[in-house]
Amino acid sequence: MFADGIRVEGLRVLAKHHVEEGIRACVDYIRTQNPWASEHRTPELTKILVSYGTHAKRVVPDLERIAADFAAGEPDFPKNLSLLKAAAIRKAIREIEASNDQ
Numbered sequence: 001m002f003a004d005g006i007r008v009e010g011l012r013v014l015a016k017h018h019v020e021e022g023i024r025a026c027v028d029y030i031r032t033q034n035p036w037a038s039e040h041r042t043p044e045l046t047k048i049l050v051s052y053g054t055h056a057k058r059v060v061p062d063l064e065r066i067a068a069d070f071a072a073g074e075p076d077f078p079k080n081l082s083l084l085k086a087a088a089i090r091k092a093i094r095e096i097e098a099s100n101d102q
Helices: 003-016 021-032 037-051 055-074 079-098
Strands: none
Touching: 003 021, 003 037, 021 037, 021 055, 037 055, 037 079, 055 079
């Protein structure tokens, strides 16, 4: 139930040390995370992803698909919260695309 904290911190450690595999791991976790409280976790995950700067540009197409899936609604999850997650991802996409950090 509380394993998400460990996962998020693991992704933070990977980003802090610029571990390339952390980019894909972050995107995969955004997509497959437990929906419970995911409206709070998704902005945290996107912030971690944005910290990779220009290196995260290669996953923008994946993020666009995930945002579209969330915006369409998720089974057994409130639509308004899915829309919040989609908005957080789209904000991250804009930040990644505008980034010059390497």
